[in-house]
Amino acid sequence: MPEFGFSSAPANHNSQFFNHHSTTKLGTIRPTNSEHKFKFFVDKKSTGFLCSKLWDFNSGFNNFQFFGECCAIQSNRCRPRSKKHKVSCLKHAKTLVLNDYQPCSMCSGFYSTIQLGTLRPRNSESKFLSGGVLTIPISNSFKHGSGNLGLCEVNWSNKKFVLRSKSVLSVDKVVEREESGGELGRENSHDAIVIGSGIGGLVAATQLAVKGARVLVLEKYVIPGGSSGYYQRDGYTFDVGSSVMFGFSNKGNLNLITQALAAVGCEMQVIPDPTTVHFHLPNNLSIQVHREYSEFIAELTNKFPHEKEGILKFYSECWKIFNALNSLELKSLEEPIYLFGQFFQKPLECLTLAYYLPQNAGDIARKYIKDPQLLSFIDAEVVSTVNALQTPMINASMVLCDRHFGGINYPVGGVGGIAKSLAKGLVDQGSEIFYKANVTSIIVEQGKAVGVRLSDGREYFAKTIISNATRWDTFGKLLKGECIPKEEENFQKLYVKAPSFLSIHMGVKAEVLPPDTDCHHFVLEIDWTRLEEPYGSIFLSIPTILDSSLAPEGRHILHIFTTSSIEDWEGLPRKDYEAKKELVADEIISRLEKKLFPGLRSSIVFMEVGTPKTHRRFLARDKGTYGPMPRSTPKGLLGMPFNTTAIDRLYCVGDSCFPGQGVIAVAFSGVMCAHRVAADIGLEKKSPILDAALLRLLGWLRTLA
Ligand SMILES: NC(=O)c1ccc[n+]([C@@H]2O[C@H](COP(=O)([O-])OP(=O)(O)OC[C@H]3O[C@@H](n4cnc5c(N)ncnc54)[C@H](O)[C@@H]3O)[C@@H](O)[C@H]2O)c1
Numbered sequence: 001m002p003e004f005g006f007s008s009a010p011a012n013h014n015s016q017f018f019n020h021h022s023t024t025k026l027g028t029i030r031p032t033n034s035e036h037k038f039k040f041f042v043d044k045k046s047t048g049f050l051c052s053k054l055w056d057f058n059s060g061f062n063n064f065q066f067f068g069e070c071c072a073i074q075s076n077r078c079r080p081r082s083k084k085h086k087v088s089c090l091k092h093a094k095t096l097v098l099n100d101y102q103p104c105s106m107c108s109g110f111y112s113t114i115q116l117g118t119l120r121p122r123n124s125e126s127k128f129l130s131g132g133v134l135t136i137p138i139s140n141s142f143k144h145g146s147g148n149l150g151l152c153e154v155n156w157s158n159k160k161f162v163l164r165s166k167s168v169l170s171v172d173k174v175v176e177r178e179e180s181g182g183e184l185g186r187e188n189s190h191d192a193i194v195i196g197s198g199i200g201g202l203v204a205a206t207q208l209a210v211k212g213a214r215v216l217v218l219e220k221y222v223i224p225g226g227s228s229g230y231y232q233r234d235g236y237t238f239d240v241g242s243s244v245m246f247g248f249s250n251k252g253n254l255n256l257i258t259q260a261l262a263a264v265g266c267e268m269q270v271i272p273d274p275t276t277v278h279f280h281l282p283n284n285l286s287i288q289v290h291r292e293y294s295e296f297i298a299e300l301t302n303k304f305p306h307e308k309e310g311i312l313k314f315y316s317e318c319w320k321i322f323n324a325l326n327s328l329e330l331k332s333l334e335e336p337i338y339l340f341g342q343f344f345q346k347p348l349e350c351l352t353l354a355y356y357l358p359q360n361a362g363d364i365a366r367k368y369i370k371d372p373q374l375l376s377f378i379d380a381e382v383v384s385t386v387n388a389l390q391t392p393m394i395n396a397s398m399v400l401c402d403r404h405f406g407g408i409n410y411p412v413g414g415v416g417g418i419a420k421s422l423a424k425g426l427v428d429q430g431s432e433i434f435y436k437a438n439v440t441s442i443i444v445e446q447g448k449a450v451g452v453r454l455s456d457g458r459e460y461f462a463k464t465i466i467s468n469a470t471r472w473d474t475f476g477k478l479l480k481g482e483c484i485p486k487e488e489e490n491f492q493k494l495y496v497k498a499p500s501f502l503s504i505h506m507g508v509k510a511e512v513l514p515p516d517t518d519c520h521h522f523v524l525e526i527d528w529t530r531l532e533e534p535y536g537s538i539f540l541s542i543p544t545i546l547d548s549s550l551a552p553e554g555r556h557i558l559h560i561f562t563t564s565s566i567e568d569w570e571g572l573p574r575k576d577y578e579a580k581k582e583l584v585a586d587e588i589i590s591r592l593e594k595k596l597f598p599g600l601r602s603s604i605v606f607m608e609v610g611t612p613k614t615h616r617r618f619l620a621r622d623k624g625t626y627g628p629m630p631r632s633t634p635k636g637l638l639g640m641p642f643n644t645t646a647i648d649r650l651y652c653v654g655d656s657c658f659p660g661q662g663v664i665a666v667a668f669s670g671v672m673c674a675h676r677v678a679a680d681i682g683l684e685k686k687s688p689i690l691d692a693a694l695l696r697l698l699g700w701l702r703t704l705a
């Protein structure tokens with residue numbers, strides 16, 4: 001047995017690595033200036049092992065450059081330090097295998113290949129996106145062992161070499177290294193595999209883990225979060241998507257984000273937003289949704305005095321639903337012991353919810369309100385991709401009341417911290433998350449989902465499989481060779497993919513924002529008919545109003561998005577695609593300049609435009625869709641599927657499940673999913689007879705939608 005030893009060195013101490021032939025020094029782990037950064041030096045003088053001189057995990061396992069001659073891999077925010085460091089990037093190469101790697105004489109014989117996995121060059125020769133699997137064939141003498149490398153933990157065996165961050169906040173990734181695409185045997189299988197680490201997937205995973213399940217989350221990208229992830233550029237921390245956080249207070253039962261974090265021992269500092277959204281609407285109508293309900297109602301009735309009574313009645317009805325929801329313990333509506341228990345304990349509240357389940361907000365608003373402009377405002381207010389007539393009343397009530405009950409709160413450090421904390425919490429519970437793990441198929445045997453296969457050939461098996469990919473991706477792409485079940489056909493009849501969106505992330509000079517600018521804005525300045533049209537409504541968040549640490553000093557972040565369809569962007573030659581991005585962004589900037597911030601254009605110091613193609617690629621969502629939207633007028637939430645599917649042991653979670661789009665909504669779907677799965681694998685009470693009856697009843701109810 002070779003002799004191994006890593007001193008479990010804290011940051012700034014040396015870590016040593018020994019084998020029986022000689023001593024190989026793995027060098028010093030030096031965290032650089034933030035928790036996210038550290039350097040890992042490997043001493044070239046050693047007799048073997050890695051001949052990489054430097055790994056710099058600056059922005060995750062994101063950006064690699066390879067320096068052939070000096071045997072070093074360096075990620076330095078994609079910027080070569082000098083010309084000699086620059087390597088030409090294999091454009092569009094799917095896998096970058098550094099076969100031309102020149103091992104130094106000390107290293108030869110130990111390995112000849114370093115594979116950086118799926119590397120895709122970004123937009124310049126010196127940039128790569130994402131490292132993926134780093135395969136380092138290991139000398140035969142290295143059989144088994146483990147150790148600590150400062151912020152890293154290393155485990156190796158014959159087949160596997162795993163470098164894993166000890167803290168998700170330090171390094172946002174787990175890198176699997178295998179000699180030959182090894183397979184985790186079925187005897188090692190998990191209780192659940194979760195495909196995708198969006199908030200839906202992470203909440204399902206963490207809730208299961210705290211119930212005692214062993215969970216493996218497989219994420220295609222290099223960090224967790226999906227639409228609720230983040231990225232960093234030039235000193236800015238940008239939220240990928242979500243910036244308006246519902247369910248993040250310390251009050252009541254509906255603060256599902258707070259509860260999900262607390263379940264795994266995490267708490268995030270939040271900053272209360274005094275104005276949820278500032279609406280800038282046609283006819284110069286400007287409405288601020290104040291955190292205080294009474295202030296909001298005063299503002300609205302001031303603008304629409306003739307509708308005072310209707311306003312009070314409509315919002316009171318929303319509160320009735322919100323209060324009923326808030327009184328329940330939220331778990332799986334597909335689990336009869338819980339559901340009947342709630343009916344028994346809170347009959348009035350449950351009947352209230354059952355009554356509103358098939359209703360839409362627009363119809364109820366029209367019972368009380370006649371002014372078309374006010375009705376259009378309510379359409380905009382429900383912040384979904386459709387108008388209030390197509391928005392379930394239960395969902396609208398959540399959005400319209402939680403903003404006053406718990407308020408909208410922004411997490412210090414950015415929205416990405418939520419997913420990072422959940423992922424850390426998951427690992428702390430003894431479960432696992434692998435990044436750059438692209439699931440390409442769900443393995444079904446005798447009608448049961450039993451495992452998944454990754455694009456690199458690895459296979460993992462578990463008692464249950466939970467897909468956080470959209471239902472279109474799950475049933476259209478991941479279940480190969482399976483007929484689409486009738487239930488899914490029905491779902492696709494009732495719901496279509498909402499368009500995707502165009503996003504602009506900007507850094508601007510702080511002076512351009514007038515004092516007292518609000519954090520979130522909705523802009524539809526000219527024509528109400530453009531509300532649901534592509535590029536019609538503009539959503540704008542300025543998170544640096546609340547948390548200035550997200551941008552360099554004297555700068556603000558503007559995160560702008562508007563709906564856009566992928567069809568608009570497909571088939572364009574690169575040059576035209578880039579030109580179109582510029583054109584569309586330019587038009588949006590002009591609108592914002594005119595309406596809100598004169599001089600905006602000249603104050604821009606950083607700008608990146610994402611299109612539906614960007615969202616398809618990074619979020620792995622079919623057509624980059626924002627989520628499901630009803631094909632016509634739905635019967636409230638009646639047609640929305642829950643978490644079980646027609647395939648035994650396969651569950652779905654996320655926004656194509658009940659109750660739909662929205663971060664808090666997918667968090668609820670995660671809670672429900674974890675409860676149903678836990679019952680099915682024996683971690684919660686279950687009654688097979690009642691299960692069968694309830695699932696049949698729910699299936700029948702969906703046919704009425
Ligand atoms: N409030 C806002 O401003 C805002 C903005 C954007 C999105 N959102 C919300 O976020 C919600 C989405 O959350 P979600 O949890 O449903 O999903 P998600 O899309 O955020 O996350 C899904 C995750 O699964 C991963 N994935 C997909 N296919 C995979 C595969 N085959 N293998 C491995 N990983 C795979 C993706 O990379 C992604 O990380 C949307 O409903 C939307 O409403 C909100």
Ligand SMILES: CC(C)=CCC/C(C)=C/C=C/C(C)=C/C=C/C(C)=C/C=C/C=C(C)/C=C/C=C(C)/C=C/C=C(\C)CCC=C(C)C
Nearest residue numbers: 244350353354383395398520521539540541659661662665
């Ligand atoms: C089952 C049967 C038969 C019966 C029974 C009865 C009962 C008991 C029932 C119950 C129910 C329940 C519990 C339900 C629940 C629900 C929930 C929780 C829901 C939630 C929802 C939420 C939502 C929807 C949310 C959403 C959100 C959103 C969408 C957001 C968005 C945002 C945005 C767009 C942003 C904006 C921005 C700017 C402006 C800048």
